[in-house]
Amino acid sequence: MAQRIETIAVHGGQKPDPVTKARGVPVWRTSAYNFDSARHGADLFALKELGFIYSRLGDPTGDILEKRLALMEGGAAAVVTASGTAAIHYTALTLAKAGDEIVSASNLYGGTYTMFSVLLKDQGITVKFADVTRPETFRAAITERTRFLYAETIGNPSLDVADIAALAKIAHERRIPLVVDSTFTPPTNYRPIEDGADIVIHSLSKWIGGHGSAIGGAVIDSGRFDWKNSNVPFFTEPDANYHGLRWALDLPEPLAPIAFALRFRTVPLRNLGACLAPDNSWIFLQGAETLALRMERHNENGLAVATWLKRHPKVAWVRYPGLEDDPSHAVASRQFPKGFGGMVVFGLAGADGEAKLASGRAFIDSLSLISHLANVGDTKSLAIHPGTTTHSQLTPAEQVAAGIPPELIRLSVGIEHVDDILEDLGRALEKA
Ligand SMILES: Cc1ncc(COP(=O)(O)O)c(C=O)c1O
Incomplete structure (x- = not known):
């Protein structure tokens, strides 16, 4: 029987370290990881096998945090980042490029609002703002170039609540994902994936960390979105960022469902670099437990x-x-x-x-x-x-x-x- 979230928050993603028998989560402070052979290194880079390469792309402490967050949200995979802001920006870059559009709720954290209305605009991505209290305004703003819908579960600071099931329905009608910033509703209060959200974002700096002691972010991939039949070309066309890989078509099972998390990690996180330090992952794991x-x-x-x-x-x-x-x-x-x-x-x-x-x-x-x-x-x-x-x-x-x-x-x-x-x-x- 599946464990309850209170139990997952304490144990999820971790087993006592097989080498030292350490019960707590160790902090692995190393920049890089040895390859077993030339073939092993090549396979890791080609995503034929998943493993640790270099801590910008992932590390064992962060990996435990990612597994725990994915389990707590009911998702299939997670990626942690240096801040919630980086998680939001990299999500936009995983799904959209210059010429594309996003339809977002207007009641957003100020930094996100500025990112959407100024920074993304300067990068050629247009964000159209809709009224979160009237989901049909999202539907009206979608065009052929819209790559995702975006909302905060509870907006900062208006506290207007997004109807996630209604927004998911609108997004899926147009074969695009619903991305939700669930920072104000940590997973012990609400799990947006159960209402149809495809990608969940957290600023870990808030309740999940909980003690105001570190900055970090995370994306959780539900593993449920049908990228193959989507209106998100990054997943069906050859990606010049990753030797022409078509993320929805070329990945082996069981990686195909987590194509979003993989592109997020191997394109923006790898090439722009806002990774979470292992020490901060450890701090967030302490927070998650309580x-x-x-x-x-x-x-x-x-x-x-x-x-x-x-x-x-x-x-x-x-x-x-x-x-x-x-x-x-x-x-x-x-x-x-x-x-x-x-x-x-x-x-x-x-x-x-x-x-x-x-x-x-x-x-x-x-x-x-x-x-x-x-x-x-x-x-x-x-x-x-x-x-x-x-x-x-x-x-x-x-x-x-x-x-x-x-x-x-x-x-x-x-x-x-x-x-x-x-x-x-x-x-x-x-x-x-
Ligand atoms: C709802 C929400 N999302 C995202 C962020 C940004 O997170 P971070 O400060 O970890 O970059 C904040 C920060 O206040 C926030 O309130």
């Missing part, structure tokens, strides 16, 4: 904080997918029965314009337990004003499209005792 326990507390505290803020007279509005009157609640309660996570956003009551911004600044400056910084998914509670920080590269119109009113304050609710979090919020709201 993910299920931590998420229970994040889910509980997130709901408690959102409910408390909602009743506070100095708070004008609160967004949390777990609140019954939240616009995303219907989709969220279908997709996330285990809990809605630790992200809460809200706006202060009061006059509009500069006065509102000033009280937002006073609120943030008055926090003491809750750290003011640009991160989410830490055990510690965190707060920020995205409009002037993480999303400040967006124009005012783009901020509105991304669901960020100027007064929005973002909380990443940690695993401290909830009463201490509420006391800190209460004190800061009094001063705001």
